[in-house]
Amino acid sequence: MEEIKLIKEEMYRAGYICDDGSATVLFLAEQLHKPILVEGPAGVGKTSIAQAFARTKELPLIRLQCYEGIDETRALYEWNYKKQLLHIQAVANQNLDVSEVEKDIFSEDFLLSRPLLQAITSAGRTCLLIDEIDKVDFEFEAMLLELLSEFQVTLPEFGTVQAHHIPFVFLTSNATRELSEALKRRCLYLYLDFPRAEIEKMILELKVPHLSHNLSSQLVEALHQIRQMNLRKQPSIAESIDWAFSLLAMGKEDISPDVIMETLNVILKYQEDINQVRTSFAKA
Numbered sequence: 295m296e297e298i299k300l301i302k303e304e305m306y307r308a309g310y311i312c313d314d315g316s317a318t319v320l321f322l323a324e325q326l327h328k329p330i331l332v333e334g335p336a337g338v339g340k341t342s343i344a345q346a347f348a349r350t351k352e353l354p355l356i357r358l359q360c361y362e363g364i365d366e367t368r369a370l371y372e373w374n375y376k377k378q379l380l381h382i383q384a385v386a387n388q389n390l391d392v393s394e395v396e397k398d399i400f401s402e403d404f405l406l407s408r409p410l411l412q413a414i415t416s417a418g419r420t421c422l423l424i425d426e427i428d429k430v431d432f433e434f435e436a437m438l439l440e441l442l443s444e445f446q447v448t449l450p451e452f453g454t455v456q457a458h459h460i461p462f463v464f465l466t467s468n469a470t471r472e473l474s475e476a477l478k479r480r481c482l483y484l485y486l487d488f489p490r491a492e493i494e495k496m497i498l499e500l501k502v503p504h505l506s507h508n509l510s511s512q513l514v515e516a517l518h519q520i521r522q523m524n525l526r527k528q529p530s531i532a533e534s535i536d537w538a539f540s541l542l543a544m545g546k547e548d549i550s551p552d553v554i555m556e557t558l559n560v561i562l563k564y565q566e567d568i569n570q571v572r573t574s575f576a577k578a
Contacts, residue, residue, distance in 0.1 A: 295321075297321050298314060298317045298318055298321055299317075301317040301320050301321055301350075302314070302317045304350040305317070305320075305343075305346050305347070305350060306500075307350070308346040308347075308349040308350045309346055309349075309500065309501070310339070310342055310343060310345075310346035310347075311489075311493060311496050311497050311500065312343070312346075313493070315484075316343065316484060316486070319482050319483075319484045320343075320347060322482060323462065323482050324462070326482075327445075327460050328480075328481060328482050329442050329463035329464070329465060329480060329481045329482070330463070330464050330465070330481060330482050330483075330484055331427075331465045331466075331467065331473070331477075331478060331481035331482070331483050331484070332344070332464060332465065332466045332467070332484045332485075332486060333466075333467045333468075333469050333483070333484070333485050333486070334468070334469070334485055334486035334487055335468065335469075335487065335488065335528065336468050336527070336530060337528070337529070337530020337531055337532060337533065338486045338487060338488055338489075338530070338531060339486055339531050340466040340467075340468075340486055341423065341425055341466055342531075343464070343484075343486070344421060344423040344464035344466070345423070347421065347462065347464075348421035348423075348462070351419075351421065351462070353418075353419055353420055353421045353462070354416070354418075354420050354421070355420070355421045355423060356409050356412050356413045356416075356420050356421070356422050356423070356461075357409065357422075357423045357425060358408075358409040358410060358422070358423065358424045358425065359425050359426065360424065360425060360426045360427055360428075360429045360430050360434075361426075361429055361430075362429050362430070362431075364429075364430055364434060365434065366408075366434075366437055367408070368408060369408050369409060369410050369434070369437075370408050370410045370411050370437070370447060370449075371405060371406060371407055371408055371410075371411045371447075371449060372406045372408065373399075373400070373404055373405065373406065373451070374404045374405070374406050377403075377404055378399040378404050381398060381399055381404070382399065385398075400451040400452055401452075402452075405449075405452065409422070410422070410424075410438075410441060410447065411447060411455065413457075413461045413463075414441070414445060414446065414447065414455060414456070414457035414458065414461065415455060415457075415458060416458065416459065416461075417458065418459060419459040419460070419461060419462075420459070420461045420462075421461060421462045421463075421464070422461045422462065422463045422464070423464045423466070424438070424463070424464070424465045424466070425466050426466060426467065426468060427465045427466065427467050427473065427477075428467040428468055428469060428470045428471050428473060429470070432474060435473065435474050435476075435477050436474075436476075438477065439476055439477065439480065442463065442477065442480040442481065443480045445457040445460050445461070465477075465481065488521060488528070488531075489531070491514050491515070491518055494514050494517065494518075494531070494534065495510050495511060495514045497531060497534075497535075498510045498513060498514065498534065498535060498538050501535045501538075502535060502538040502539055502542070504542065505538050505542065506547070508547070508548070509538070509541065509542075509546070509547060509548070509549070510538070512548060512549040513534065513537060513538055513541070513549065514534075516549055516554055517529055517534050517537075517561075520561070520562075520571055523567075523570060523571065523574065524570075525562070525564075525567040525570065525571075526564045526566060526567050527562070527563060527564060527567065529561035529562065533560065533561040534561065536560050536561070537557065537560045537561050540557055540560045541553070541557065544557075551575040551576065554571075554575050555571075555572050555575055555576070558571055558572065
């Protein structure tokens with residue numbers, strides 16, 4: 295399909311290597327105006343696919359980084375209480391009706407927009423990234439449902455705000471917990487795993503200038519050996535790129551077990567993992 299091929303080419307120019315499956319999901323999301331839920335292990339490029347897609351469309355990326363305990367005042371909106379108080383003090387001697395004052399202070403002039411509200415009230419189309427949605431609680435998920443299905447939000451004191459332009463929406467999850475069926479039902483689903491060897495080699499050669507075919511092949515072979523081990527945290531794509539840059543900086547043209555053991559701190563972040571890999575390669 296020509297449209298899928300075009301998306302893959304555009305994503306490549308934006309610095310992201312996209313397979314047919316991922317490109318198809320991007321195409322359908324655009325055609326159907328549906329959010330995309332991108333799930334997979336940490337470090338496989340879930341955030342990067344949203345960033346690259348925004349670049350292909352030349353759209354501003356609005357990012358909501360989720361964390362445990364986040365609520366609507368950090369994600370959706372908040373009232374500017376100091377400004378409201380100043381306004382109340384300013385009109386105190388004007389004998390205004392209470393309802394008029396309330397109408398004034400709960401107007402757009404006193405509204406502080408957070409990422410979700412910014413995405414739907416923007417003057418132009420945006421790309422909204424809701425990153426690590428699996429870190430929020432079910433109440434926060436429920437708050438998102440109206441936005442994901444109707445591209446609108448309801449603010450109790452203000453009313454319903456409809457999107458001026460429907461944003462492209464990406465949600466990412468490391469699958470640390472099960473997301474609700476209601477949220478999943480509103481999204482197209484894309485699972486990203488660690489790439490096949492030939493794809494990871496292409497990623498390294500795209501991201502790391504002057505990396506030789508020989509060194510990239512050896513890097514990928516070593517990475518895939520390491521990922522077969524029962525580690526606390528597998529090396530991510532970003533860490534494999536860092537490893538390639540590190541080896542170039544050290545002037546290495548080949549990877550030996552000694553070189554691997556000298557540079558494991560670049561790709562592994564737990565001492566127990568480093569010890570396990572060192573033991574494995576020492577036996578090789």
